[in-house]
Amino acid sequence: QSALTQPASVSGSPGQSITISCTGTSSDVGGYNSVSWYQHHPGKAPKFMIYDVSKRPSGVSNRFSGSKSGNTASLTISGLQAEDEADYYCSSYTSSNTWVFGGGTKLTVL
């Protein structure tokens, strides 16, 4: 049950787009479309942002989008805003009937 691999940090200026990658294996990300993304502001409850690789729950801005190729999923945030500054985590269901998160990526809006 190794954590999925995410970059430790990414940054971008307001209005720009950024992409966060999430690399797993064929036993998790590559084997299932059950990939999700969460936004976490420290001290608050994590927020559900993306499910089924690319679908947005009701109420989530369409500036957030997801995709997957092979064992790597990606989260793209377009039109960066100051309030997007947070930690982002990917997650996947696994072949062991467990779940695994990525190590997390700290997004800084410059």
Add this chain to the structure above:
Amino acid sequence: QVQLVESGGGVVQPGGSLRLSCAASGFTFSNYGMHWVRQAPGKGLEWVTFIRNDGSNKYYADSVKGRFTISRDNSKNTLYLQMNSLRVEDTAVYYCAKGWSDYYSDQWGQGTLVTVSS
């Protein structure tokens, strides 16, 4: 609206036990699976355990298997996590999260801090 309120955290010595509770409201608790997820200080999220809506199936991370037990009381709308043989590395904020569509957690509590220290 959905509310998940964790309680039971605190300071415990290595080898000790603690039971966390998560009081749920705002949804039909008995219809949804539930997760516990933790975050150690300065670290990322780590999935801990999941229980199906009727308690029929339970799954655990290798790091807690045999030491932690998840359970629920649907009559009380409450989720539990019994933690035994606690280790320093179990120190974390523990979140309960409502399951959604079998594979996701769509609502989370604010968390309760567990500190394992001598």
